Amino acid sequence: MTAMQTSITHTAFVQKSDSAFDDLTAALDDQRAHPAEEALVQLGRALMTELLDVIADTALEDYQTTLGEALIGAFHSAAGRIEREADRARDTMRSLDRDFDGSEAADAELQEATARARAGDAATQACELVRDAAAQTWTVSTGEVWTAWRGSRRGTHLTAAQLEAKQAIRTIRARRASDGDPGGPVIAFRGAPTADAAVDAGRIFDALNWAKQEWPDMVLATTGAKGAEKLAIKWAQQKGVKLILARADFDAHGKAAPFRANDDLIALEPSCCLTLVHSVDRDRSGDQRPFGPALNFGQKAMEHGLRHVPIRARPA
Numbered sequence: 001m002t003a004m005q006t007s008i009t010h011t012a013f014v015q016k017s018d019s020a021f022d023d024l025t026a027a028l029d030d031q032r033a034h035p036a037e038e039a040l041v042q043l044g045r046a047l048m049t050e051l052l053d054v055i056a057d058t059a060l061e062d063y064q065t066t067l068g069e070a071l072i073g074a075f076h077s078a079a080g081r082i083e084r085e086a087d088r089a090r091d092t093m094r095s096l097d098r099d100f101d102g103s104e105a106a107d108a109e110l111q112e113a114t115a116r117a118r119a120g121d122a123a124t125q126a127c128e129l130v131r132d133a134a135a136q137t138w139t140v141s142t143g144e145v146w147t148a149w150r151g152s153r154r155g156t157h158l159t160a161a162q163l164e165a166k167q168a169i170r171t172i173r174a175r176r177a178s179d180g181d182p183g184g185p186v187i188a189f190r191g192a193p194t195a196d197a198a199v200d201a202g203r204i205f206d207a208l209n210w211a212k213q214e215w216p217d218m219v220l221a222t223t224g225a226k227g228a229e230k231l232a233i234k235w236a237q238q239k240g241v242k243l244i245l246a247r248a249d250f251d252a253h254g255k256a257a258p259f260r261a262n263d264d265l266i267a268l269e270p271s272c273c274l275t276l277v278h279s280v281d282r283d284r285s286g287d288q289r290p291f292g293p294a295l296n297f298g299q300k301a302m303e304h305g306l307r308h309v310p311i312r313a314r315p316a
Contacts, residue, residue, distance in 0.1 A: 021129065025122050029115055040126055044133025047071060052141055065144060072135050072146050079127035086120025089113050136237075145233045147224050147245060184217040186244065188265045190298075191228020191276035191311075192291035199281050199313075201231045207274050207311045208235050214272070221268050223248055223261045228276050244268065258293035266300050273301035273308045280313035 025034035035043075051071055055061050092113040096106065135146040191204065212218055220236045221244040222229045236243045246264035248257035265273075275298040277290040301308040 021122070021125050024118075024125065028118055028122060030119065034122065035126065037129060040129040041133040044075070044130040044135075045137045047130070048134040048137040048141070064142070068138050068142065068144070069146055072131055072138060073148075075127045075131035075134065076148055079124050079131060082120050082127060083124045086117045086124060089117035089120060093117060139234065139237070145230050145237065147233060147243075184219045184242065185215040185271035186221050186268045187211045187215060187218045187272050187274065188221040188268065188270040188297075188301075189229065189232050189274040189276075190222065190262065190265070190291075190294040191225075191232065192278050192288075192294055193225055193227035194284070194288055194291070195228035195276050195279040195281075196226075196231065197279055197281040197284070200228060200276070200279050203280050203311050203313065204228060204231050204276060205235050207276075207309070208232060208239075211272060211274070212239065212241070218271075219244055221246060221265055221270060223258065223265070225258070259296055262293060262297045262300055265297065266304055266306070270301075270306060273297065273306050274311060275308065276311040280311070282313065 019037040021037040021040075022034075028034070048068065048071060051067060052064070055064060055067065060067065090113075093110060096110045096113060099106075138144060138146055187208070189204075189208070191200075195204075208220070219242045220232060222232055224230070224233065224245045224247055233243060235241075246261045246268075248261040250257045253260045275294045277294045277298075278284075278288045298308050298310060
């Protein structure tokens with residue numbers, strides 16, 4: 001048994017609960033109690049509810065989206081910072097384990113680094129629970145969907161995980177190079193920003209429900225644009241489906257950004273590409289043009305030999 005294995009072996013038996021977070025904190029060597037998972041979830045809901053109640057019917061209501069996303073993003077940022085601290089503690093653990101000389105001082109230092117890593121993991125999960133509860137309340141109260149602006153996001157029991165497209169592409173290529181299992185099938189979706197009516201939501205959900213029946217372990221990939229794609233993200237959150245975001249980088253690519261995002265979606269090698277080029281609401285059909293990036297995505301899918309399924313209105 002290595003020094004690291006010795007240092008992380010628990011002698012105390014911990015009673016299992018229904019919460020992975022509560023089990024984690026109960027196993028920590030800390031005399032102070034941790035908040036229970038239920039309390040952290042309630043905190044996230046209460047913070048968001050209080051914010052929305054305070055600014056409702058005031059001049060600040062015009063900035064509701066900015067303020068709501070800032071509150072959620074604060075806990076997301078905190079989780080990332082604490083996780084990086086825990087990762088540094090793990091780097092220290094590996095270094096100490098590699099150079100372990102059996103001395104009491106070295107063992108104490110290793111145990112201290114182990115305790116820091118464990119405590120950081122618990123604090124990270126605590127922030128994620130508050131974040132996801134606040135985000136869930138935000139969606140229920142406003143109908144808007146929060147997604148992390150950058151980076152990937154680990155899921156909790158409240159939400160599924162969210163990945164950046166660049167990270168997912170690298171993983172897919174690495175698996176292909178090693179002849180490994182490519183993982184869950186990717187279903188990619190591009191939709192018009194104007195396709196945000198109730199009838200649009202119904203058709204989008206119909207298409208995604210069909211896709212999940214065809215590929216039960218599917219992963220949804222989209223750019224996260226407003227309108228149709230926000231509705232698709234809401235569906236993924238409700239179904240616990242992992243999300244990959246290929247965001248359009250307007251700073252780097254200007255007006256071509258939505259089309260470059262299509263390239264990232266194609267690079268994910270989706271099993272099926274869904275498109276909704278305009279609203280299926282017949283009351284809007286007279287004055288709308290097809291959404292160019294969604295048309296382009298469908299064309300690229302066919303050029304690459306990928307299955308393309310356009311979403312259309314129900315037959316009259």
